[in-house]
Amino acid sequence: DAGITQSPRHKVTETGTPVTLRCHQTENHRYMYWYRQDPGHGLRLIHYSYGVKDTDKGEVSDGYSVSRSKTEDFLLTLESATSSQTSVYFCAISDGTSGSLNEQFFGPGTRLTVL
Amino acid sequence: AQSVAQPEDQVNVAEGNPLTVKCTYSVSGNPYLFWYVQYPNRGLQFLLKYITGDNLVKGSYGFEAEFNKSQTSFHLKKPSALVSDSALYFCAVRVTDSWGKLQFGAGTQVVVTP
Numbered sequence: 734d735a736g737i738t739q740s741p742r743h744k745v746t747e748t749g750t751p752v753t754l755r756c757h758q759t760e761n762h763r764y765m766y767w768y769r770q771d772p773g774h775g776l777r778l779i780h781y782s783y784g785v786k787d788t789d790k791g792e793v794s795d796g797y798s799v800s801r802s803k804t805e806d807f808l809l810t811l812e813s814a815t816s817s818q819t820s821v822y823f824c825a826i827s828d829g830t831s832g833s834l835n836e837q838f839f840g841p842g843t844r845l846t847v848l
Numbered sequence: 849a850q851s852v853a854q855p856e857d858q859v860n861v862a863e864g865n866p867l868t869v870k871c872t873y874s875v876s877g878n879p880y881l882f883w884y885v886q887y888p889n890r891g892l893q894f895l896l897k898y899i900t901g902d903n904l905v906k907g908s909y910g911f912e913a914e915f916n917k918s919q920t921s922f923h924l925k926k927p928s929a930l931v932s933d934s935a936l937y938f939c940a941v942r943v944t945d946s947w948g949k950l951q952f953g954a955g956t957q958v959v960v961t962p
């Protein structure tokens with residue numbers, strides 16, 4: 734999976750609790766992305782980062798925040814988890830050497846269940 | 849705004865037969881199109897992309913895709929399917945004027961039977 738790890742791989746939590754998912758890369762790629770995957774919706778972008786401390790919202794960012802203090806780490810936080818945030822979360826990276834036309838490489842995913 | 853549609857939720861094909869997975873897109877400006885595959889319990893893997901040039905793009909694992917500007921389509925093809933090609937396939941288009949953001953289709957499940 735192209736030097737990308739996600740932790741934890743599985744998590745069960747309760748409604749209202751904060752949750753942080755971690756994405757770690759060893760490729761030194763500039764761009765990092767968080768997606769969620771739900772049946773019938775494909776992958777939807779939550780947040781992305783185009784450099785250290787540079788982040789922006791995707792199409793489904795409500796209820797989520799991110800931080801990137803180092804090139805290699807991109808954290809996704811669910812501030813107060815809800816059942817609608819039960820999903821599989823994927824991190825992706827891209828090196829951007831061809832502008833924005835590079836393919837993305839995906840991590841193995843985190844399966845999150847909010848009870 | 850841009851969008852991508854995969855009109856088939858599932859495609860069933862016998863091993864050895866040709867495989868086609870359909871994708872149509874809507875985008876202002878030049879389309880930059882991608883295909884990814886997802887095997888069970890795995891992340892997505894890049895198959896191929898169209899940026900410019902030849903309308904027939906060759907990718908990994910014997911897959912190719914045909915870009916058709918007049919029909920706004922980017923169908924994925926494989927001449928002879930294998931059982932191991934059974935997976936979930938996603939078409940994606942780059943979001944216009946963005947730094948690498950992609951808009952994904954809903955995905956097509958491919959089932960190849962022996």
